[in-house]
Amino acid sequence: MHRSLVIGLLASVFALTANADAASPAEEPAAEGRAPLSYPRTRTAEVAEQQFGVAVADPYRWLENDVRSDAEVKGWVEAQNAVTDRFLATLPGRAALERRITEFYDYERFGAPVKKGGRYFYAHNSGLQNQSVLFVRESLGGEGRVLIDANTWSADGATALADWTPSEDGRYLVYSIQDGGSDWRTVKVLDVATGEDTGDEVKWVKFSGMEWAKDGSGFFYTRFPEPQAGQEFQSTNLNARIYFHKLGTPQTADRLVYATPDKPSYGHYASVSDDGRWLVVTTAEGTDDRYEVHAIDLRDPGAEPKALVTGLENNWSFIGNEGARFFFITNKDAPKLKIVAMDVGRPGNPVTPVVAESEATLDGASIVGRRLIASYLADAKSQVSVHDLQGRKLSSVDLPGIGTAGGFRGDMGDAETFFSFSSFNRPTTIYRYDVRSGEVSEWAVPKVAFNPDDYAVEQVFYASKDGTRVPMFIVRKKGTSGPAPTLLYAYGGFNVSLTPSFSPTRLAWLEQGGVFALANLRGGGEYGKAWHDAGRLAQKQNVFDDFIAAGEYLKANGIASPKGLAIQGGSNGGLLVGAVVNQRPDLFDAANAAVGVMDMLRFDRFTAGRYWVDDYGYPDREADFRTLLAYSPYHNIKPGVAYPPMLVTTADTDDRVVPGHSFKYIAALQAADPNGQPHLIRIETRAGHGSGKPTDKIIEEASDVLAFFARFTGLQLP
Structure with missing residues (x-):
């Protein structure tokens, strides 16, 4: 993260x-x-x-x-x-x-789809396009429609679509623009139905996700203070702050949600819980997997951040939640990592084991369709297992061979998810995974020369x-x-x-x-x-x-x-x-x-x-x-x-x-x-x-x- x-x-x-x-x-x-x-x-x-x-x-x-x-x-x-x-x-x-x-680059490429509000959003490159194009489909087998083509943004092709996230109902899409390879981002919002920008714009964003409020009223993001003129590409990045941008308002009206002015070296990342109630703030001081975690109750406008983990001692990567039960990946007492659940509704936020540490290294996890999908590295090769929310292993995901699997995004109620697979001799193929049956099917297969x-x-x-x-x-x-x-x-x-x-x-x-x-x-x-x-x-x-x-x-x-x-x-x-x-x-x-x-x-x-x-x-x-x-x-x-x-x-x-x-x-x-x-x-x-x-x-x-x-x-x- x-x-x-x-x-x-x-x-x-x-x-x-x-x-x-x-x-x-x-x-x-x-x-x-x-x-x-x-x-x-x-x-x-x-x-x-x-x-x-x-x-x-x-x-x-x-x-x-x-x-x-x-x-x-x-x-x-x-x-x-x-x-x-x-x-x-x-x-x-x-x-x-x-x-x-x-010639080797000239083949059709797809990114794994993200499903929101019944719509499927995905990246596509026809082969030699300088930047991939963002498409949307109204159904899985429907015809793709261009949403954003960054190839029209600059003559030299060096202005890129960076991150993008659709709202929960698929009505809006927040996206960021990267110019000339810089880490600085300008964030805008698109109306998916019309393909037109809403006029919302946020600047000086860096090292940030973009997390929608579940009601689609706006999004959370991280930004730094505007640097002095001439220092944009060299000045040290300090004083990260999380803001909420309400659609239809100027950036000057954005609400400060979380900051640590007494600790300017802290960086913060926001995640909205699966049920939309909580904003989970993960804090790191450097690049090591040592985090603090706070939760803010979004139902209470005056809520103070609730400390879940303090001390910057271990990895606590938030996966998702089921009510007051928060799921995390952690390396606390587990050097190869494990999945635990924290009850934030009880005093002391007690932690219970869910998926124990194994011989393979846990590389990531997500919750889709009330299933925990855990990705592992076994000698640097991908393995994927599926568990119920109590941690019982239900199955493994059949992968095509030795390689790397990624994706598996989705929501608690989804019946499907998508993942990519590639290897040194195999370009990225996109697969659909049926969460209930465990069936794996090809969604986009590259044709190569x-x-x-x-x-x-x-x-x-x-x-x-x-x-x-x-x-x-x-x-x-x-x-x-x-x-x-x-x-x-x-x-x-x-x-x-x-x-x-x-x-x-x-x-x-x-x-x-x-x-x-x-x-x-x-x-x-x-x-x-x-x-x-x-x-x-x-x-x-x-x-x-x-x-x-x-x-x-x-x-x-x-x-x-x-x-x-x-x-x-x-x-x-x-x-x-x-x-x-x-x-x-x-x-x-x-x-x-x-x-x-x-x-x-x-x-x-x-x-x-x-x-x-x-x-x-x-x-x-x-x-x-x-x-x-x-x-x-x-x-x-x-x-x-x-x-x-x-x-x-x-x-x-x-x-x-x-x-x-x-x-x-x-x-x-x-x-x-x-x-x-x-x-x-x-x-x-x-x-x-x-x-x-x-x-x-x-x-x-x-x-x-x-x-x-x-x-x-x-x-x-x-």
């Missing part, structure tokens, strides 16, 4: 360079016969701070400034993009690769540095044997589980004879709280050790070519790539750090960074500082080291992990290894951390990254 808190110019380099300091040419191997690669000159400044007796240099701090308002940073970005574009244009097979990825059975998926387990057993998926085209160019991907943090999913871009890599590997490192949520705790704070090095061990396994077992291992990760995974390249530059043959957290001593000073202290620690506390300094990618680049080819990717409107992280990191890497392999940065415009990125930008970036990998791992492209 809270994880949503928990992604250029081709001209003369020297003509675009403003300030002079470290400009040395970098050359590819002489046998390639390529002209020297000259990096833009990046000014350095005498910036150093004493932290706990350590002089910490930060010569590229000026690159933290916002590219939209700082002319010097803008010029640097243009110069870097010019060099990168010129290099990428020389890569053999890059154009053919882009054509093939485009390849045979999924041509690709094999296996799971292996390998030993990390300390002997910990770590799972890893390996995917390849049948017939691919012996060592082959291999792409290794991982994340390793924030309790996020990596599970099988389909990617048209990865399929293009596999089709050409490459191997794809996904490692489930510690720090993720695949095995519950203990697995997460083993990869955060002072234990973060375990994540890097797990990833390095994965690379060693792939090479030692003849899966990856001796000089053919590429690595990739995004966001926290970008940090992972930066850290392991510093620690084992000899092991990896090409790397892509995407929208990464690269300066571990200043991450908490920008936008959502202050939430991440749960996983990373506090840079202003000595023990955490020393841990962070030991692996911070920006601070551990050493002159004279032969680093592997690196392509850093980021975006100018990323206000989750601000691009200054990537800017500073690549500047330091270019200065430390100026004559070695290429160390380049690709900076997208009008794109953010990843959410809402248009299809054409996704294809273009993926083509650049995979062509870069192919060049340095030996993968032969057409």
Whole structure:
């Protein structure tokens, strides 16, 4: 729930360079016969701070400034993009690769329907639309009608429909707009029958759900104070507040429902109970699964919040209610999580067990048709079981194979729900599940231009540095044997589980004879709280050790070519790539750090960074500082080291992990290894951390990254 808190110019380099300091040419191997690669000159400044007796240099701090308002940073970005574009244009097979990825993307895609008031709302993409279109049907088998087509909102396709929620009776739909990849949202309301906006508008919404009052009179949402002009994409997000917006009124009239002004770092998320009586407020300070929970009686206009859980000690994720009986997922005394019921009508809010902890990790739960549908991860693969409201297991949901299931939304009175299923070799298929009979039927099956059975998926387990057993998926085209160019991907943090999913871009890599590997490192949520705790704070090095061990396994077992291992990760995974390249530059043959957290001593000073202290620690506390300094990618680049080819990717409107992280990191890497392999940065415009990125930008970036990998791992492209 809270994880949503928990992604250029081709001209003369020297003509675009403003300030002079470290400009040395970098050359590819002489046998390639390529002209020297000259990096833009990046000014350095005498910036150093004493932290706990350590002089910490930060010569590229000026690159933290916002590219939209700082002319010097803008010029640097243009110069870097010019060099990168010129290099990428020389890569053999890059154009053919882009054509093939485009072909793989060109298939009809559906999202799982949401049923309200007898209407079915769902997302649909005809194939190459930059943004999916929101449709509605008046019956399950009826004809779809377009409600919202975000493709008409901007010429570049970078304005996206973010979240959307229909009212209980299906009459209205509240939706949010995301522009240029920013986390900021503008919220509007649509009349479903007419397809016209009502005129309601709410701004400065971020990290928020939109929860309708059951009577349809308005909705609850979370927002932050309006930032100062020019600081929209960098200022720290503090003082989250929950408001109620009544339809037909201006935002200035919105009623403040819940806030903690004495604790500005607290974030709040609102849920309306199934019976509509209660507003359940879940509070977190960071990204860890440690919540406080309060309930507000919506029948009493003057009701004070009733404390259900205090102390920020455990996960208490609200599922739904049956009268005074509130259902929660919790890890209290259950590291792999369980389902409990809390009686909020009795003194002390007594808690009773409903579905006990099991060997598999509980990944989510919902109440549909008076049934508890519980989703589990067994070695990072989905399993789904169905229980009555007393916890008795009634059945399991038959899944098509090894993969990832998601969805199962619905209401207490619904007789049906929908879920998605995908795997590495199978695009997302939508299924209808009959709650009473347990019957599973196909609702939307994609038609693709390849045979999924041509690709094999296996799971292996390998030993990390300390002997910990770590799972890893390996995917390849049948017939691919012996060592082959291999792409290794991982994340390793924030309790996020990596599970099988389909990617048209990865399929293009596999089709050409490459191997794809996904490692489930510690720090993720695949095995519950203990697995997460083993990869955060002072234990973060375990994540890097797990990833390095994965690379060693792939090479030692003849899966990856001796000089053919590429690595990739995004966001926290970008940090992972930066850290392991510093620690084992000899092991990896090409790397892509995407929208990464690269300066571990200043991450908490920008936008959502202050939430991440749960996983990373506090840079202003000595023990955490020393841990962070030991692996911070920006601070551990050493002159004279032969680093592997690196392509850093980021975006100018990323206000989750601000691009200054990537800017500073690549500047330091270019200065430390100026004559070695290429160390380049690709900076997208009008794109953010990843959410809402248009299809054409996704294809273009993926083509650049995979062509870069192919060049340095030996993968032969057409």
